[in-house]
Amino acid sequence: MKQEFVKIQKIEEFQSGIFELTFASKYISKNSKPGQFLNIRVDNSYQPFLRRPFSISNIDEDSVKIIFNAIGQGTKKLIHKNINDELDVIGPLGNGFKYEENTKTAFLIGGGLGIAPLPFLSKFLKDKTNIFTILGARTSNQIIRKDLFNFSVATDDGTEGFHGNVVDLAKKIISEKNITPDVIYACGPTPMLKAIANFANQNNIKCFASWECEMACGIGLCQGCPIEFNDSNKKYHLVCKEGPVIETSKIKL
Amino acid sequence: MKQEFVKIQKIEEFQSGIFELTFASKYISKNSKPGQFLNIRVDNSYQPFLRRPFSISNIDEDSVKIIFNAIGQGTKKLIHKNINDELDVIGPLGNGFKYEENTKTAFLIGGGLGIAPLPFLSKFLKDKTNIFTILGARTSNQIIRKDLFNFSVATDDGTEGFHGNVVDLAKKIISEKNITPDVIYACGPTPMLKAIANFANQNNIKCFASWECEMACGIGLCQGCPIEFNDSNKKYHLVCKEGPVIETSKIKL
Amino acid sequence: MIKNESFKLRDVNFANRIFVASGTFGYGDEVSDLVDVNKLGAIVTKSLSLKPRDGNPPPRITETSCGMLNSIGLANIGVEKYISEKIPNFKNLKTKIIANIAASSVEEYCTVLEKLNPFDEIAAFEINLSCPNVKEGGLSFGTNLKSFEIISREVRKKTSKPIILKLTPNVTHISEFAKIAENEGADAISVVNTFVGMAVNIYKRTPKLSTVTGGLSGPAIKPLALAKVYECVRAVKIPVIGIGGIASWEDAIEFFIVGATAIQIGTANYLNPATGEFILKGISDFCENQKIDDFNNLIGSLSADHSASVLKTWL
């Protein structure tokens, strides 16, 4: 982990309201694993007050990418940055998706903007395993497509792909294709992660999910980001240190 | 007085670090007098927290101009605005420079950026009276030149014009040209205004100065901008309501 | 239309629950060019003392992070001039006028109130208790339970109009004061006035206010004010009027959810004199979206484990 003042190389609205920001960092591009995140101070003002955590969405040589929805104080300021502006970044942080040798089939499940870490993960996995990517959202235009492989879509309102949620689509794929994934990698809103976790636990499928919560420091100083474990010795673990990717069997759902 | 969301037409750095911002407003351009000010909210954030008062520096048909030094939170944000951006302006506010018919000679004295209201005032006076403009600053490159007539310069360090302060330069002009101004219009830092006021009082010259102080509301709501008067009935008057231009004989120096 | 947008204190009906706070809206006439004051539930006028007050020397205000400090010294025109110059203007207003009273002795509070009481244009009184008690070495009335009780009792005797006691937040347990207010027959409490703060000019090495310390207001204090309102609504049954850092409709709704019966906009009026209108509009849209058809279903609707509140837990 380092604190770096990196140069912005590109800001692109690749889908309505959804942006990809690319910056240059040898250090981060060399030292990051899929699922790790960055803690970014959008500017020196107090608005927003805290840093904002972003998953590393991809690495391309010496360039690092994040993707985000310009919804709030921090992200709205980011899209008004210029090329070559400096950005104050701490990273890479936390633990990424665990990959075990000889994984044959992996399901990558992402909900809404939760897909952020999947491009990087896909790139890492694509020559090693069989990938099935499942994207879910409330409606078609909330599905985010970015450097993903072999993907199917589920929408709550049926405007695209499977009419239903990602868990049901996963079940459908499993039964139709007659495959069982060795591992599920999931990211997205917490309720979706819990549903996936329940499904994985019931079916004894290894499952790693990337959890989100408000963070202040992102590096274990503030104890502000607890997540409850099934751990009689230590009830709360820190999302920023143990996570953001944590095996779902450890989590108290 | 009105609250308007005006469109920015131009932002120009006419001298190193010194900017002129022009915006469109029929209402303000029609209803303003030299010396009046505007209270501007630079954006909807809380940084800076309060509005910033700016003298109306000139009016050009339906356009209104302010000039400022990009020194702090508010002014630095202003220079990053784009053409056609909206600006939240309340004005015109307060009382401007008083002009009395048959004024033959007027001295306009401005210190540093305090010259802001002088271009508008000069334009108003130029066909009516004889104008002598005196600009003072610590050093030459702090002298701000903008749409002024018949001006001489005084610098503390002698890097330009008269080596000394504006009061001494005024004295020199009075004795050399053998003229006495009917009125002095002054604007600039408070210590300079006080020196000018003392000079004017001693010499029985009518003198109007534009006073500055921190303001919250700019419209008489907060009582935050008092200035002490020689007034046994009412010690403090409000700079934003009675001023910013106040006859110096009224002020307790 | 949402039910119970209006509410009553005694027999005074306020058309809505969005007021403007004392000292931040003058006497209502300064802003008439900029805003339609008749849209407001009430205007609380600048604190009035018996005699006109010059106020404190400059500087009286300074900006801070997300807020401002002030030390105006209750500069005001005094009750006589208020009666002769301001009350006549109130006749033409549809909004209600609440006269805020400040004083340096119990007698002064009562005298000012008695002078104003006959005027129908004054709908209610707000008593500013963040004033120094000259007999007690200048400590604020509002930080001492005993003087707070005496004033609450004495002003109550002088009027049958609604009395709102405005509490200072600069105390350990504000609910103790709220309870006294309730016991002494106040019709409501306003929570809160400004928090004591200070700022220094590091180049001059002087305080940024002539009086060294002053009162902090604005969004910076919103979380603190909200906690004070929370403490009060759980301690008393009389209406609590929430004040402190309210600048958006979202802020106002936080106070309503915690249990405020009405709210007052203070410092935000300086940022935008029309804040009240924006808040009214925002609340009405929010209620529509959230399908809240009765204001009483919003007020106090916080769902929380109150036993977990910080008074009993580790921070």
Place this chain on the structure above:
Amino acid sequence: MIKNESFKLRDVNFANRIFVASGTFGYGDEVSDLVDVNKLGAIVTKSLSLKPRDGNPPPRITETSCGMLNSIGLANIGVEKYISEKIPNFKNLKTKIIANIAASSVEEYCTVLEKLNPFDEIAAFEINLSCPNVKEGGLSFGTNLKSFEIISREVRKKTSKPIILKLTPNVTHISEFAKIAENEGADAISVVNTFVGMAVNIYKRTPKLSTVTGGLSGPAIKPLALAKVYECVRAVKIPVIGIGGIASWEDAIEFFIVGATAIQIGTANYLNPATGEFILKGISDFCENQKIDDFNNLIGSLSADHSASVLKTWL
């Protein structure tokens, strides 16, 4: 070089006056990749209780205007693990370690202190008095003069190392507590801990913290903290360590001018873990520019009419 950049509490010499605050810098090891902790005058470690504490359920933090609320619940590893896992790391540090202690009874404070006292790696103790007194229905020790006095007295008996009592600002007159601290032999006081605040999620209509209320920190509270420091330095002669909203060197200098002997950086460490270094650099440049060659000429150099302070005046 500026004189008296260092200072002593008892026989412990602190190389400079810029510390990092408890709970905002962990145990000093989390940040070693990012900052050179040896540049700091001291690290105050996260509050320690006798047993490890899980802390409060999520959500524990939330952002506010120019600040944040927290309710961590003093999640900490407990004194045993601190001794076995953290103290060994302190050996290699040049900066001083101040162990901050939290407890729910007088006995617990004393026991934790006694367990840590033998370790040379611990230079001094800071006693966090913003903890709920379980015997008194959960009210904080630091808001009650009597329990404050007892703890001050009892901890003093257990060590000859410097004791710093950390005061809560959530009281009417903080100077009353400062005076007790002085009387009971504390070597310094830390002023202040967080202010009680709250925030509401208006869509869920729930508090944004699991414990309803929490502690406000960050630039929003700086003016309030500064006023508390001002009140304390005028009440006692023991050193006052200023804390609250310090994020820039200008902020730090305000506290020194008011009279703080040292300062602690809290929340700003989250914005930038290297804040301490920036502040050190900024102060040294400022002193050079302002021709201040002795830190003691900066500390307490506020020129002000103290009699005008708000306690005696109208806001």
